[in-house]
Amino acid sequence: MGRAFRYVIIGGGVAAGYAALEFTKKGVSHGELCIISDESVAPYERPALSKGFLNPEAPARLPGFHTCVGANEERLTPNWYKEHGIELIMETRVESADVRRKTLLTTTGETITYKFLIIATGSRAVKLEEIGITGSDAENVCYLHDLDDATKLVNMMRKCTGGNAIVVGGGYIGMECAASLVINKINVSMVFPGSYCMGRLFTPKISRYYEDFYKSKGVNFIKGTALSSFVFNSEGKVTGVNLKDGRHLPADMVVVGIGARPNTTLFTGQLTFEKGGIKVNNRLQSSNPSVYAVGDVASFPVKFSGDIRRVEHVDAARRTARHAVSAIMDPKNTSEFDYLPFFYSRVFSLSWRFYGDNVGEVVHFGDFGGTKFGVYWVNNGCLVGCFLEGGGDDDYVAVAKAVRLKPVVVDMDELRRTGVGFAVEV
Ligand code: FAD
Ligand code: NDP
8 A cells, every 4th residue: 555745744732733734825736745644633833731721710622723823824724634635644654664765664564655755753752661650541641642641631530629739840841730739729739850950951040030920829849859759549549659758749640851862763774863853954854965954853044043953842843844834835935944942831820932942141131020021141242042921012123123133231330221222122
């Protein structure tokens, strides 16, 4: 059994959805494009799973957050793919790929050939077993990567109202899930090995602000230690956690967010890798000219910083996907990919955005006791990054523009004093 398509996307997540829209904008013909996804639903905005999807009231549900609503574009329902003659092969994994022969083999035994391949297989959650702890399969241990995980988490939260949740990890998943657990009236303890939450992006001062805010909502922070094992009841349910520092905490449910790994193993030994991802050029093209990589799996050149990076954030997935399609379908009119790193989060009533790089000297600004404050990073005398909590749309536009221009900073005190005003004036 076999089929041939001009264009094939492996993976049906954020990047696949944005790539599909771009293909139609560039005039793809019916029957030319196919998306192979092991998920059971058409591409959706994954960030919704740790935000609106977990709301106790009026939660976000599909089809409401199919791509590409996250970028205020059309919502691509399954019917949209049909109408545009795009083949969605769902609940099907690609289990092997041969880039020399341009052939994919799926779990249903089908062989699919392509002229151009876009790898958009995203990443997977790191499992506790990978750090030596057993118990991931327990009914009350939750991860959060796909719709099935999110549905399990919602069901567990409903069962645990008034009970105790342990959140393992102080990164994006930990912070966003802890907030949702609190909103769902569950007592939360967060456990992570570092000294501060979001330690790879936040400064200690920013972390302290968020930790204090979370504490005011009842969250208990247990830092500088890690999970060592679970305590199970006779039915295999987790009833408590043991920590490396000897402490024991009761648990009705556990949420784990200890990082992600890119899904690249199909291409090991076939494509060039860098920084854990598939190395691509500034057209998102891999070491094999017929193969492009986008989203979480792509290690692409970032002109802004002059290095190669793999970025596990939605804005990069959307932009790399669109750019790759443009490079394939309209090479003459496609310039070099020029990306400004952009991350964001929303928790409780808080909302922040970050642009650029968090390297160099740190200048905090604004009112840390109030609602609008942030940090500039100044490297080699130039502004290279900005984190802003509580900004308005105009502030974020100004900050993004300023960071991209990397203006020289003459007076750090002035930067501190003027805050967002500095970016507005650039
Ligand atoms: P994904 O969206 O993960 O899609 C990959 C797809 O490939 C999936 O459908 C997967 O099932 C499929 N697949 C994998 N292997 C195969 C195979 N062999 N065969 C067939 N299909 C396969 N980023 C932000 O910037 N802001 C946020 O607020 C934010 N929130 C997030 C919340 C959650 C819960 C998660 C998990 C991530 C969040 N992110 C956020 C990160 C962002 O969602 C990802 O960076 C983005 O989804 C990456 O897009 P992608 O298409 O590369 O991968
Ligand atoms: P992160 O990498 O953001 O955070 C992992 C956290 O786990 C860190 O606090 C890390 O600490 C901690 N950790 C590492 N090892 C252990 C351990 N043994 N025990 C306890 N904690 C440990 O990953 P997440 O799982 O939070 O997120 C997964 C993916 O989802 C990422 O790709 C992320 O970008 C994406 N995501 C993005 C969001 C956004 O952009 N708003 C929202 C939700 C998810 P340390 O830092 O000290 O190593």
